[in-house]
Amino acid sequence: MSPRQIACALICLLAAALPARAQETPDAELRRVLDEARAACATTPAPDRLVRILCDGKIRIGVRDYYPLFATHENGTRQGFEVDVAHALSAKLGVEPDFTRVNAANRIVLVAEDRIDLTIATMGHNTQRDGQVRFIRPHYYQSExxxxxxxxxxxxxxxxxxxxxxxxxxxxxxxxxxxxxxxxxxxxxxxxxxxxxxxxxxxxxxxxxxxxxxxxxxxxxxxxxxxxxxxxxxxPWGMAVARSGSDRLAHALDLISQIFHRDGVFLDLARRHKVVSAFLERQQGVWNRADCNTATGATNTACILPALDTELEATSFARPVAAFEKWVKGTLGVDLVLPMLKTAPAWSLFKTGVATSLLLIVGALSATLVFAMVLGAVQGSRSWVLHGAARALTVTLQSSPIVLTLVIASALSHALFPASAATAIGAAIVALGLTNGANAGQAIGEAMATLRAEPATRGLGEAALFSRALGRSGSQIVAFLVNAAKGTPTASFIGAPELLTALTDITSFSSGRITTYWLLLIFYILVVMAVVWFCDRLRLRLERSHAAA
Amino acid sequence: MTRLLPHLDPDFLSQFLTGMTVNFEIAAVALALGLALGLLLAWARVGGGAAGVAAASIIGLMRAAPTFVVMFFLLNAIPRNANLFGLPLAPSGMMAVAASLVPYSAAYVADAGVAAIRQLRAGSPLGALLFLPNVTRAFFVLVMSSGAGAAIGVNEAIAVLLRQAELMPTLGDRLILFAIGVAAFGIPLQTGFALIRALQRRLSRVMMRQQEETTP
Structure with a gap:
């Protein structure tokens, strides 16, 4: 027989064997895998974990110590759904479980360092973890x-x-x-x-x-x-084994997991521990299907669930940012983490946050100025009706904490317009403008009243009097303009997507909380200082015009 | 109001009043800390020199720090296990609100303190006494600002009010509830301001009388 003929014969044999294996039941395949491993144990000790487990007669399993209903350890007794799953699969392998306490931080490390063979520890299966451990399919639980x-x-x-x-x-x-x-x-x-x-x-x-x-x-x-x-x-939650030296163990556990779903073992254990079992009920149906209840069911994408995709798209400049962080750490010893620059969703939130904050500041300053002039003119008018109405509005606004004023403005705006970021920004601008404008307007009104009492201004028209009142109350107007700018971050309370909201959102799904809030504080202090500078210029102009008049 | 009552939690009034005491407590802590820091800064600023320049810069920075941002900064930027000489540094929600108001109160006290010291040096102790109504005004502003604690889960009056509002079926009911809140904050505030104005008028009259007596 020529080598070519031998190769052809082998390929034909494999082709014939593959569908046969696919049609094989998981039970038969599990028997075959375990028999092979036991045979290897009898001959030579191997680095394969399944062989070692069967040779030693025990499997080292990492479980949690305090996760009520799933795994608890009290007075030397371990209880819970995951503990019973560990017992059931150990029995299926014909070995004893040897439990080790794990937590969220070390459940992967201990598997990778070969200090445990298997972890069953409330671990969600996501794409990031796929590179660290080999997850057993089908998954034994699903949370939400x-x-x-x-x-x-x-x-x-x-x-x-x-x-x-x-x-x-x-x-x-x-x-x-x-x-x-x-x-x-x-x-x-x-x-x-x-x-x-x-x-x-x-x-x-x-x-x-x-x-x-x-x-x-x-x-x-x-x-x-x-x-x-x-x-x-x-x-989906997965049991996990090490990525190297665990191929046969993983395959055996895949098969056991299939069988446990099909036969309702997982479901019975969940019900015994009062764990939510809707997912397991659905899975029992899946693993009783003819196309899934096979030796290769655990690799059939129609039967198993995908890992949760948690990878966030990186920005085009994520690498230089990471290099910069490393340089700062190495040079200055400072843990600078800039999550807002490294992933696309965070970068998008950050840009929107900065733009919205600047828009809010400009809007709040403009609204404060407009409301101050209108309410100032009304409060300075000779009509008692207008004066009284403006005074009542000012007292009401002064009596309302800014957070409450924002909520009221938001509630009214939602009654008039559909809920959106633009509505929240608009409501915040009106609330901040009204609150600060009313106070500044009161100062203008009082300045008008004092000017009217002065003999030097007798005979002046209302417009001229108002212009002088603006100059006289310049420092008050400036103080409330600065106050309006400082108040803009409170807009986050009613859902305006300004920088505080954006950075809080970013830190909720990424690291670097401390750096992020430092940057936030510095940003707002610099912006308010710029507003103070601008307002001081405005005050000087007002005072000069007042002096000239 | 008759429609509103069935939806009101029977404990609402007691919870709201308890919440208001929290607002006053926050303001008192912020003012006490602000007085300590602000008077120190005022003293340094009046003294002039390098210390005066440094004090002026610190006051400027504190004036520019938005309370709401400082509050979130204190809650998030200080590690939970941080401590100084064995004392935990990470503040509780209530202390975070109080501490976030300190930059404002300290800057305000420093400004008012500088004015008072200058009045004293100019030989007008009554003018310096205007410091007291100014500080009282700051206290009421702090009470109003302490409502920001609702954003970080502090159980103060605004938080109680907003929780209750979430259970109200209509906008009208919510607005009535908000009006109650405005009145509850407004009455002590406006009373306080009226007292300050009366005190200031009295002080001014005494000062005028003194000036008239000393004028030959």
């Missing part, structure tokens, strides 16, 4: 971010979250969804504080993984007061 709030609060979908403040945790990938639907974020470092903030009413709504809230909803008092409003950002 849920919005939780008081039962009486009517929030049913994205349309209801616009301009609402939602408590969330820093670094949560689903924050981008909340931001893109116009919600304001109140960020916390730890998810554990969210239920407490809901109870104390610091937060009206909180967004977090449904698996996190599951334990709280098991408490009747919590469930009576709060309800999940809706869910989004589904993330």
């Amino acid at each position: 971010t849920i919005l939780v709030g008081p039962r009486a609060l009517k929030v049913a979908g994205w349309a209801d979250v616009r301009e609402r403040t939602i408590c969330a945790t820093v670094g949560n990938g689903s924050n981008t969804d909340l931001v893109s639907h116009g919600a304001r974020l109140m960020l916390f470092d730890e998810a554990g504080v969210l239920p407490e903030h809901l109870r104390s009413e610091t937060c009206t709504l909180a967004a977090q993984d449904d698996s996190f809230f599951a334990a709280y909803f098991a408490d009747p008092a919590f469930a009576a007061a709060y309800a999940p409003k809706f869910g989004f950002a589904q993330v």
Whole structure:
């Protein structure tokens, strides 16, 4: 037989074998894989993890110590859905589980360093992690971010979250969804504080993984007061093994996972621990399908779920920015992180934030000046009706904290126009202009009154008197113009996408919080100083015109 | 109002009043810190020299710092575990609001303090006493500004009001609720301002009388 004929024969054999394997059941394939590994154990010790596990008779599994319903460790006893999954698959392999405590920070590291064989630790499967560990398919669970709030609060979908403040945790990938639907974020470092903030009413709504809230909803008092409003950002959870030396182990676990879905093992365990089981019910249907219940089902894209795509598109200048950060760190020893320049969504938010902030400042200054002149003229008029009305408006505006004035302006603008960023910006400009303009207008009105009492101005027309009043109240007008500029960041409270909002949103899904807020503070101080400089020039002009008059 | 009442939380009034005490507490802390820092800066500024220039620069910077931004800066830029001589540096929500108001109150106190010291040096102790109504005015401005705490979850009066407003079915009901809030803040504010004006008028009259008596 020539080498060519041998190759042809081999290809034919493979072609015949492949469909046969595809038609094979996962159970038969698992038996074959385990038998092969056990045989290898009897002959020579191998670096393959499955062989080692079967030889040692134990599998080292990383589980969490405190994740209620999923994995807890109290008084030496481990309990929870994931712990029982670990027991079930160890039994299927015919070995004993050897548990190691892991947390969110080290669950990947310990697998990569071969200190554990497998991690089952509430780990979402995303594209970034795909490069670090090998995820077992099909996934054993799927979580989603849920919005939780008081039962009486009517929030049913994205349309209801616009301009609402939602408590969330820093670094949560689903924050981008909340931001893109116009919600304001109140960020916390730890998810554990969210239920407490809901109870104390610091937060009206909180967004977090449904698996996190599951334990709280098991408490009747919590469930009576709060309800999940809706869910989004589904993330499949995966067990994971090391990327090298674990091919056979991963294949065996893939098959076990298929079998557990098909036979309802995962589903029964979830129900036993009162874990949300809708996903597992759907998966049982999938893995009972003829096209999925095969030895190669775990690689069939029609059966398995994709990893969550968490890669953010980089900006064209992300590399020089990263090089600059590295240079600053190396030269000055300062941890400068500029997330707003490195990814396209962050850069877009940042540009919009800067433009909106500048627009708000120009708008607030113009509105303050216009309202000051109008209300000043009215308050300085001889008509008691007009004077009284303007005075009442001024007193009301003075009595309302700026945050409340903004909310009132926002509520009225939403009654007149559809909710949008432009509406929020417009409402903020009017609110800031009215508040500061009313105060400056009062100063103009008082200046008019004092000028009228002076003999030197007798015989002057109203226009001339008003012009002199502007000069006399110049420093007051300038003070309220500066105040209006300083007040513009409060517009973020009603959803204007200015720089404070933009940077808060950026830090909710990226690192560099400290640098970001330093830059924010410096930006606003510089802008306000520029406004002070400009206003001082304006004041000098007013005073000169007053002196000339 | 009759339509509004069924939707009002029975605890609303007590929560709102408790919230208002938080607003006053925040203002008191901000003013106390502002007085300490502001008087120090005023003293340095009047003294002149390098210290005076430095004080003037610091006052300028503090005047330019927007309260709302400073509040978010204090909450986010200070690591949670940061401490100084064993004392934790990361502020609570309430302290973050109070501390964010310190640049304003310190700059205001410094300006008023400089004016008062100059009056004293000019031999007018009554003129210097105008410092007191000015500081009182600053206190009421701080009470109003402390409403910013609603943005970071501080349980002050505006936060209570906005939470209640979210449960109101119509815009009209919400506006009535907001009007109650404006009145609740407005009454102490306008009363305070009226007292300040009365005090200032009294001081002015006393000063005029003194001037007349000393004029030959």
